Amino acid sequence: MSNNVMVQLWDGVAGSWDEHADFVDERGVEVTARMLQVAGVGAGDRVLELACGPGSVGLAAARLVTPGGEVVLSDGAPGMVAIAEQRARARGLDQVVARVLELEHLDEPDSGYDAVLCREGLMFAADHAGATREIARVLRPGGRAAIAVWGPRERNPWLGVVFDTVGEHLGVPVPPPGVHGPFALDDAGGLAELLTGAGLADVAVQEVDAPYRAATFEDWWTRTTALAGPLGGMLAALPEDSARALTQRMREAVAPYATEHGLAFGGVTLLGSGRRP
Numbered sequence: 388m389s390n391n392v393m394v395q396l397w398d399g400v401a402g403s404w405d406e407h408a409d410f411v412d413e414r415g416v417e418v419t420a421r422m423l424q425v426a427g428v429g430a431g432d433r434v435l436e437l438a439c440g441p442g443s444v445g446l447a448a449a450r451l452v453t454p455g456g457e458v459v460l461s462d463g464a465p466g467m468v469a470i471a472e473q474r475a476r477a478r479g480l481d482q483v484v485a486r487v488l489e490l491e492h493l494d495e496p497d498s499g500y501d502a503v504l505c506r507e508g509l510m511f512a513a514d515h516a517g518a519t520r521e522i523a524r525v526l527r528p529g530g531r532a533a534i535a536v537w538g539p540r541e542r543n544p545w546l547g548v549v550f551d552t553v554g555e556h557l558g559v560p561v562p563p564p565g566v567h568g569p570f571a572l573d574d575a576g577g578l579a580e581l582l583t584g585a586g587l588a589d590v591a592v593q594e595v596d597a598p599y600r601a602a603t604f605e606d607w608w609t610r611t612t613a614l615a616g617p618l619g620g621m622l623a624a625l626p627e628d629s630a631r632a633l634t635q636r637m638r639e640a641v642a643p644y645a646t647e648h649g650l651a652f653g654g655v656t657l658l659g660s661g662r663r664p
């Protein structure tokens with residue numbers, strides 16, 4: 388197992404991601420479609436998905452690369468890789484393989500891929516610039532990267548409210564200072580600079596709406612705690628009294644997002660793309 392603590396924490400919550408994998412596919416369907424479009428994925432392509440979790444993006448790409456192409460699903464957490472692989476097998480996608488790869492050091496030769504895809508993963512890398520250079524390195528000349536990261540915390544209240552409320556409840560900032568959380572790459576200009584700095588050309592960043600709806604508070608809270616990654620593990624370890632008080636505090640915090648059809652939160656993803664010259 389990796390000595391990257393972030394990866395170890397993610398591996399610990401892989402089971403919850405398995406349970407909610409269909410929701411994860413569904414929630415990100417628009418972002419996935421845009422990523423495949425900007426990466427120009429098509430028949431015969433070799434495609435690498437990084438930090439794939441249950442593999443939503445790579446599994447969608449797999450249908451586009453036939454005949455003749457291949458998709459490699461990868462994640463730093465072996466538990467996530469196992470889930471992604473199992474989902475590929477269940478779909479009979481023989482053009483898909485899965486392996487453990489860490490963003491910071493891709494154990495892959497230079498220039499091997501026509502496209503590299505990474506949805507809501509690059510921000511967790513310990514070294515953003517180094518990881519982006521790795522993406523550029525494994526692309527063949529002319530190959531394209533599509534990197535989706537969450538936009539600003541205040542524009543993603545479905546998770547921003549959770550971080551704010553847990554922080555107030557525990558009296559500590561969430562995520563802790565120095566830890567790369569989901570909003571660590573939330574600036575469009577910064578993302579563009581990162582891609583350009585890694586040597587990519589034709590760099591563009593677009594916003595993609597990623598709203599979040601849930602029929603009830605309970606549905607949203609159950610899913611959110613299950614999918615909150617390292618934070619999920621921390622919440623699961625709270626004493627019963629504290630967990631109950633936090634749930635009540637959270638219910639009040641999300642009241643402004645209640646509609647007659649349940650909870651409706653806004654959300655925005657930044658989609659960065661570029662081409663290896």
Ligand SMILES: C[S@@+](CC[C@H](N)C(=O)[O-])C[C@H]1O[C@@H](n2cnc3c(N)ncnc32)[C@H](O)[C@@H]1O
Pocket residue numbers: 391393394397398411415437438439440441442443462463464467488489490491505506507508511512513616
């Ligand atoms: C928020 S999930 C996103 C999963 C998937 N890409 C999606 O959009 O549904 C973040 C993923 O990044 C992975 N991850 C975190 N740090 C990583 C690293 N340093 N190297 C590779 N994967 C990493 C986690 O294991 C987890 O699967």
